[in-house]
Amino acid sequence: MHITVIGSGYVGTTIAACFADLGHDVTAIDIDEEIVETLNDGKSPISEPGLDELLETHAGNRLKATTSYDAVPESDVTFLAIGTPSNDDGSIDLGALEAAAEATGEAVADKDERHLVVIKSTVTPPSIETVLEPAVHRGANENENIEVGMNPEFLREGSAVSDFLSPDKLVFGASSEWGTDRLHTVFEPLLEGHDTNVVETDPQTAAMIKYANNAFLASKISLVNDLGNICKEFDLDAYEVMDAIGLDDRISEQFLRSGVGWGGSCFPKDVNAIIAAAREEDYDPAVLEATVEVNDRQPERMLELLEDHVDLEGSRIAVLGLALPC
Ligand SMILES: NC(=O)c1ccc[n+]([C@@H]2O[C@H](COP(=O)([O-])OP(=O)(O)OC[C@H]3O[C@@H](n4cnc5c(N)ncnc54)[C@H](O)[C@@H]3O)[C@@H](O)[C@H]2O)c1
Numbered sequence: 001m002h003i004t005v006i007g008s009g010y011v012g013t014t015i016a017a018c019f020a021d022l023g024h025d026v027t028a029i030d031i032d033e034e035i036v037e038t039l040n041d042g043k044s045p046i047s048e049p050g051l052d053e054l055l056e057t058h059a060g061n062r063l064k065a066t067t068s069y070d071a072v073p074e075s076d077v078t079f080l081a082i083g084t085p086s087n088d089d090g091s092i093d094l095g096a097l098e099a100a101a102e103a104t105g106e107a108v109a110d111k112d113e114r115h116l117v118v119i120k121s122t123v124t125p126p127s128i129e130t131v132l133e134p135a136v137h138r139g140a141n142e143n144e145n146i147e148v149g150m151n152p153e154f155l156r157e158g159s160a161v162s163d164f165l166s167p168d169k170l171v172f173g174a175s176s177e178w179g180t181d182r183l184h185t186v187f188e189p190l191l192e193g194h195d196t197n198v199v200e201t202d203p204q205t206a207a208m209i210k211y212a213n214n215a216f217l218a219s220k221i222s223l224v225n226d227l228g229n230i231c232k233e234f235d236l237d238a239y240e241v242m243d244a245i246g247l248d249d250r251i252s253e254q255f256l257r258s259g260v261g262w263g264g265s266c267f268p269k270d271v272n273a274i275i276a277a278a279r280e281e282d283y284d285p286a287v288l289e290a291t292v293e294v295n296d297r298q299p300e301r302m303l304e305l306l307e308d309h310v311d312l313e314g315s316r317i318a319v320l321g322l323a324l325p326c
């Protein structure tokens with residue numbers, strides 16, 4: 001298959017390299033010339049274990065990078081992996097993604113065969129119908145051969161390649177059987193080697209699954225931090241308590257590490273975005289609001305604990321593991 005991936009940032013670069021490794025011909029498209037040049041040199045614009053090797057193997061062969069959308073109509077499927085950063089009120093800024101969606105539509109306006117445009121970016125369910133589908137169809141001059149689908153991404157920074165190649169689930173959001181089948185064909189080489197769950201649904205539900213996943217994990221960590229703070233008040237070892245509750249299959253041992261609170265490029269953005277989207281519908285998501293509140297307070301707890309052990313005034317402090325490599 002020929003796949004075009006629009007946006008060669010964290011997600012776009014990873015999926016483009018992995019699709020090439022799965023045997024597809026891939027064209028990676030980005031407006032940033034430096035990124036395009038780096039990719040064509042077989043190097044990675046981001047630091048992720050395994051990515052350099054994949055790019056070295058496939059760049060110039062099955063993987064090509066360009067700033068032009070010319071390859072889009074020749075491809076079978078287009079993935080949009082454009083950033084969706086936060087606005088001040090927590091909602092997502094769809095500006096760059098909408099522009100890329102419209103440009104993708106323009107590129108396939110005269111295409112006679114059916115073409116699937118898949119949103120890989122994390123977006124709120126209503127924005128698919130109100131902003132993104134209209135942008136693609138507007139660009140495509142209402143060409144009825146163009147369909148929009150959603151395939152959320154669950155990779156983590158630091159293990160992006162292995163997460164993508166060994167997912168615990170794939171979510172195919174399509175509005176026709178043809179769209180679902182096309183997504184199956186894209187992921188067939190990956191599914192052949194793995195016993196992976198495939199969820200077939202509509203694009204809006206697929207978008208919600210992504211937010212529910214991150215909101216659930218962030219809430220789990222906030223609850224663990226809340227319980228950990230209580231443990232400390234009782235002079236108990238929070239890690240021992242969490243190790244024990246993790247033995248319950250219904251809870252699972254993962255994401256039970258208490259600490260300074262959750263961060264990264266997705267949890268804060270995504271939890272705030274789904275809260276803002278719920279408020280748009282006049283719904284107050286009380287648990288998610290508490291999830292954020294506990295997280296906002298947690299760094300202060302760290303300082304209080306430190307103050308119990310050292311005199312912070314004038315101390316030199318080394319912070320380990322503050323950020324992921326990038
Ligand atoms: N980073 C992660 O770990 C992660 C994981 C899962 C999902 N996501 C979601 O995936 C989406 C992409 O995230 P990211 O971290 O890869 O973003 P990013 O900012 O790293 O990359 C976006 C890329 O898109 C390019 N771009 C912008 N406008 C363009 C246009 N019109 N045409 C072509 N290229 C254009 C930019 O130059 C940039 O290289 C977001 O919605 C994010 O929430 C991210």
Ligand SMILES: O=c1ccn([C@@H]2O[C@H](COP(=O)(O)OP(=O)(O)O[C@H]3O[C@H](CO)[C@@H](O)[C@H](O)[C@H]3O)[C@@H](O)[C@H]2O)c(=O)[nH]1
Pocket residue numbers: 122153154155156157158214217221254255256257258259260261262263264265266267270
């Ligand atoms: O037990 C835990 C596990 C994680 N964290 C923190 O949680 C944040 C997120 O960590 P992690 O999930 O490992 O990294 P991300 O790259 O942010 O990945 C999350 O966000 C991505 C973007 O949406 C999703 O694709 C991934 O599935 C989701 O795990 C970090 O601040 C971690 O320190 C904890 O505090 N305790």
